[in-house]
Amino acid sequence: MSHRQILQALTGLLAALFTAMLSTTIVANALPTIMADLHGTQTDFAWVVTAALLANAVSTPIWGKLADLFSKKLLVQLSIIVFVLGSVLAGLAENMPVLLTARVIQGLGMGGLTALVQAVIGSIIPPRERGRYSGYMGAVMAVATAGGPLLGGFIVDSPLGWRWTFFLCVPLAVVALFLLQVTLRLPHTRRKVSIxxxxxxxxxxxxxxxxxxxxxxxxxxxxxxxxxxxxxxxxxxxxxxxxxxxxxxxxxEPIIPLKIIRERTTALSIVASVAVGIAMFGSTTFLGQYFQIARGFSPTEAGLLMLPMIAGNLMGSVGSGQLISRFGKWKRFLIAGTIMVIAGTGLAGSMDHETDMLLVSLYIFVLGLGMGLLMQNLVLAVQNTVKVSQVGSASASIAFFRTVGGAVGVSVLGAVMSSSVSSRAADGLRAANIPVSDGGAGDSLDIGSLPPAIQGIFRAAYGDATATIFQISAVVSVVALIAVLFIKEQVLRRTLDIQPTPPAPTPAQPGMTGASELMHSGAGPTVPGESRSAPESAGNAGPTSSGRTADGGPTA
Missing domain, CATH: 1.10.287 (Helix Hairpins)
Incomplete structure (x- = not known):
């Protein structure tokens, strides 16, 4: 496919991904308001995020396997429809059980988009060129991540209210469905199905x-x-x-192919993805809560304060994608990304309820830059080692373990956060000679309904407890660095599929010289304008429609 054809195919995919990402981030700054309105607790706060991540995680391998068996285009459209149904139900929710159910449905749709967008890209773009287009995808994700909190904060502060943070995604999804129908053209080979x-x-x-x-x-x-x-x-x-x-x-037809997972690059990438998922989802989930509850900013202001992290993510994903496509080297970006994630979470672990906001912005910028270098490139490293028929399962496996790590991270860190806040708030109340039973908040996030003196105590408790979340994330991120260091770098191939290595040339027979020796070795003359300078070219030579290899030689 030409560059223009690839961009045309990606239009609908990126629109769908943008819709799903926006719906996730647009809710982030609305969660404290939603919890106050629906009388949710800190545990409920964590589960609103965990429910979607869990459904995303467990459905991603299923969508990935279906992508290897059925039409990827149809599956992407189906996942969008599922996602829209969850969004509508979430917007109509009147209590926490209904909201959590809706989040599960949203997560099922998001799992499809997570697996299928990566699978489609892996099916139409060779790994060597994929970094360039992964950069485009990273840019779309960064814009959605940046615009989501801003738009969500604006909607919550407007007469529309928090419910429209869910409803807004419906027209965007309709547009994405139309674009997919018009722009995405994928060949599909029918084969025996076994789920x-x-x-x-x-x-x-x-x-x-x-x-x-x-x-x-x-x-x-x-x-x-x-x-x-x-x-x-x-x-x-x-x-x-x-x-x-x-x-x-x-x-x-295993849902999680053990043969792929046992491969060294995939196994180590999975370990890194779990650790990154814990650090990314676990730490960033509570940033909006920190800005609004601990520091007293409005939802709109909290969205603006997230921009440094989004800017770092955008720079890391787009910049590394362009450089990887140019030079074919990717491991250095994984190492740099994990180091920055460790640094960002470690620095954020020093925050409290009075930390200068310029420092907070610097800390989360470093964290975002590290995430941008890591997220897409871990998937790229794995896709480079598998056949095109297994791209769906391989991509889904990485996304699955990353999301499971995120779900575990949000659950564990949410439990730590709840316990830490309760302990710090109790100490603060006792220090102010206020009976702990009269604190009035307990595990609730409706801090605004408390008396001013007690509000200050709880805001300080939330601000100081957030540091613990980032400290744990920093320790977990070290595991990702160790895993990345042991990944063996393989030069990105220029072919869509893995090509069998041609047999070694047989020794020249007596009297065989010149053209006869060339024909015996199976290597024909090069096609004008085509390079054969790298050994990679020979290793990737495959039969073409003309009956000759990519190098111009006759097929066997």
Missing amino acids: DWLGSILLTAGVSLLLIWVSFAGKDGYYDWLSWQTAAMVGTSLVLLALLVFVESKVS
Whole structure:
């Protein structure tokens, strides 16, 4: 495909991705207001995010496998429709159970877009050129991430109210559906379909049970970290995940292909993705809460304060994409990205409720820059090692583990946040000679309804507790750096699919010289204007429609 054809195909995909990303980020600064309106707690706050991430995670491998079996275009359109249904239901929610259900439906649609956009790109663009187009995708994601909090804050502060943060995505999704229908043209080869439904059920049940345990362990009214409930839930989850591994090793079309995961680059990229997911989703989820509750900014102002992180993300994703396409080297960007994520989260771990906002902006800019260098390039590294028929499953596997890491991170860090806030608020109330039982907030996020003196205590508690979240994220990010350091860099291929390595030329026979020796070796003359300078060209030579290899030689 020419550059123009690729851009045309990407138009609808990027519009769909923009809609999904915008719907996620537009809600970020509305969450404190939503929690106050629907009487949600800090646990509910975490689960509004976790529910969508969990549904995203468990559905991503399923969408990825379906992408290897069915029409990718149809699946993208279906995922958008599912996403719209969830958005409408979320906008109509009158209580937390309905909102959480809607977020699950949204997450199912988002899982499709997460897997399918990457799969389509991997199906039409060779890895060497993919960095350039991944940069475009990163730019769209950065714009959606930047515009979302701003637009969401504006809507919440306007007469429209928070419900329109969900409704706004519906017309955008209709536009994306139209563009996909008009612009996306993908060939599809029908083959025998076999869906691993048992693996899907085991995957969903095992991961869900583990996250439910993390969310409620150690909270008043539930159960302790060391209790029979903990033993039962964790034990059952581990058994289900062990059964998942067994099933995946036996079925013909596994939902998580173990053969791909065992490959060195994929395995290490998965470890890095889990750690990055914890750091990214876990830490950034609570930034909007920090700006609004701890620092007292409005939702619109909180959106503006997120811009440094978005600018860093945009610079990292677009810049690294262009450089990777030019030079074919990608590992250096992964290393630089993980170092910046560690630095950004570590610096943010020094924040409290009085930190200078210029310093806060610098810290989150460094974090955003690291994320921009990491996110798309981890997927690119894996796609470069698999066949085009497995791109859907491979891309989905990386996205799955990253999102699982994010869901676990939000759940665990949300529990840590809740416990830390309660402890710090209790200490503050006692220091002010106010009975703890009269604090009035408990685990609620409706800080504005409290007396001014008590408001100050809770705002300080939230601000100081946020540092703990980033400190934990920084430690987890070190795991990502270790994994990235052990990834073996492979030069990005220029072909869509992995081509078999041609056999070594046989020794020249006596009397064989010149053209006869050239014909015997299977290497023909080069096509004018085509380079054969790199060994990569020979390794990627495949048959063309003309019956000759990419190098111009006759096919076997």
